[in-house]
Amino acid sequence: MSGDSAKPRDGAQAVHRTLALLHCFGDSPQDLSASDLARRTDLPLSTTHRLLRAMTATGFLEQDPDTARYGLGPTMAELGRAAYHRRGLHRAEPELAALSQRTGVTADLAVRVGARAVILVGSSLANDHGRALRRPLHSTALGKVLLAWSDAADREIGTPLTPQTDRTITDPRALGEELNRVRAAGYALNDGESASGVRTVAVPVLDADDHARFALALRSSPEVITGERLGWFAEQAAACATALEVVLLPPNRRRTGPRPVIALP
Amino acid sequence: MSGDSAKPRDGAQAVHRTLALLHCFGDSPQDLSASDLARRTDLPLSTTHRLLRAMTATGFLEQDPDTARYGLGPTMAELGRAAYHRRGLHRAEPELAALSQRTGVTADLAVRVGARAVILVGSSLANDHGRALRRPLHSTALGKVLLAWSDAADREIGTPLTPQTDRTITDPRALGEELNRVRAAGYALNDGESASGVRTVAVPVLDADDHARFALALRSSPEVITGERLGWFAEQAAACATALEVVLLPPNRRRTGPRPVIALP
Incomplete structure (x- = not known):
């Protein structure tokens, strides 16, 4: 204001x-x-x-x-419903539900609004509180994906990188390096950077300009998303993201190149 | 403006x-x-x-x-979803789906916003267009219910009563008499007043003040909602409306008196 x-x-x-x-x-x-x-x-x-x-x-x-x-x-309920349906988000619901069931963990789809990743579809919204879910970009796997596959100018989020835990990346240069790693690896990881004991893997839903129009995340604990199973979770998410590119983007806005290969460290 | x-x-x-x-x-x-x-x-x-x-x-x-x-x-998608969930409208979805399946016709739930009945949940929203559904009050069964169970001052809708078909009630005094009939009968009928060949029966979701917080409608053709079956459709809608009073209203806002008895002509 x-x-x-x-x-x-x-x-x-x-x-x-x-x-x-x-x-x-x-x-x-x-x-x-x-x-x-x-x-x-x-x-x-x-x-x-x-x-x-x-x-x-x-x-x-x-x-x-x-x-x-x-x-x-x-x-707001009326126009919000119109916005939700007109963006085809209701068609993403069964894809996310199937992904969550297949993997046994929480699956969420987010879009970037300003300096936040906003979850619009997925398990986190299925519970009853009706609370909108806005997450910081720098401390979440969803946010890292939305930043990593964007124009260089859009990577500048301008706000101080507030720590959520002692693992949150708070140095802008370290965040820039992390985003380069994310892009090279084909997925983002949030390993206790938002809340301790929570591990999230995210991949982009890419458009024809190689921009992440949405980010798709799988979330659980490090005991479930173990180092050994990380690749499997990332692959499952990537397969769903490919389906969502079809569901959510019109044919003329879809990616024509190959999907980023998931490259584990 | x-x-x-x-x-x-x-x-x-x-x-x-x-x-x-x-x-x-x-x-x-x-x-x-x-x-x-x-x-x-x-x-x-x-x-x-x-x-x-x-x-x-x-x-x-x-x-x-x-x-x-x-x-x-x-x-808008984010805040709209918050508004929808916080009003408990997602809990009305299975009730309306069951009503629609039981009766074989379209079932919709609307709320009044200004001079319109706005459909927020139901079969009319299940199709893919994502268009918001705002209906006039005077020419719809939903609107008549929202007017009939409201304060006298709120019955004045002030706008000219635009004809949709040659059966639309366009005389304010005739509408007033119709609303009295609706209230006495416990249900409203739209018999080709919005579109010819469409018949709709609606009942109120009532609160503790005897106001229609929502209107619930069943819609089909006169060949399906026949004169003989009208009472059955109205009773089915009323049973669902009673369930919705529990689903949508907090305990302290719920009706304590008996539900209006469906009185056929």
């Missing part, structure tokens, strides 16, 4: 504020009060109230009559 | 514009160009471009690099 304060009040400011308010609900599993929202977006309470009124009137938000707290409204 | 033009430029205008732009995608199954969007929202092209830039930067919209057209972005 603060980045906008120098700009003229040309409407873009209000758009960013509206979107910032909506985003609060992506990060929070429960309804929020007007003062919660003002605090999280760093907006004056009066401005927040004014924006919330407009957003409630159009169904983007909904106010609980008992608690006066706000939640995402029916318009 | 025009209703805003007299208001001071206090941010609410930009919010309404942003939401109007997003809404264009709920009504259109395909991507839209900046000039399409300017025309549909009645905004100057320069303003539209400025808002589209802000909306694309945050992932609410996405621009196709080949066609330069806009579509709903990953943030």
